[in-house]
Amino acid sequence: MTESRPDPEARPGGDEPLNPAELKTLIALIESVTVLQYRLEQQLREIAGVSFVQFQLLVRLRDAGGTQTMTQMADGVVYSRSGITYQAGLLEKAGLITRGPDPDDDRVRAVALTDAGRALLDEVLPPHVGLARRLLFDSLTGDDLPRLAEIMARVRDHMQAQPSRSATTVRRRRDDAGA
Structure with a gap:
């Protein structure tokens, strides 16, 4: 029986519902x-x-x-x-x-x-x-554009730093094969 591994994309508290603003x-x-x-x-x-x-x-x-x-x-x-x-x-x-x-x-x-x-x-x-x-x-107003660009660049960079779903699957298969 294969032991269940936690999802590496999940973070502590990741199952908590979003607050209204989120x-x-x-x-x-x-x-x-x-x-x-x-x-x-x-x-x-x-x-x-x-x-x-x-x-x-x-x-x-x-x-x-x-x-x-x-x-x-x-x-x-x-x-x-x-x-x-x-x-x-x-x-x-x-x-x-x-x-x-x-x-x-x-x-x-x-x-x-x-x-x-x-x-x-x-x-x-x-x-x-x-x-x-x-x-x-x-x-957008003149002040909105640089703020939005900075926020979206930060969000994009954060997302791109996360392992892709395919990389996670390959890593799991490799780990399971070695176990």
Whole structure:
């Protein structure tokens, strides 16, 4: 019989209910992010026929000077490695990126933004930025923006410092096999 191990993501007191302020904050955050992402994705699909993840990959490539490895792309987007590979395949099929061996390391796949990918970004970015501004930034005052940026960066960094669910599962299997 395998002995039950505590969840490493759980913290003491983690089962306590949220207080009213925590619950209100959590719900507002989830609803805001959900609406923002849904509306941005809807616009991207209508204007350019790309998903939000595909758009993120194209922007990351542009910001990196046009080329990145598949590993760099997967590390920079919150998405599974197999999902990134699939999305890159769709972007390649659409002629927006190319994939091939990295000139510096044959073991690594490099991804490059094509001229068509750059043109698509040039077309999509102005309305995309306009929608993001209307949905998010227009509701903030001048003092809100730096405070919100600092808070969300701190929350993001805290979340990213936690072991991923997949790392926890692999660690548990390895521990169970050694037991």
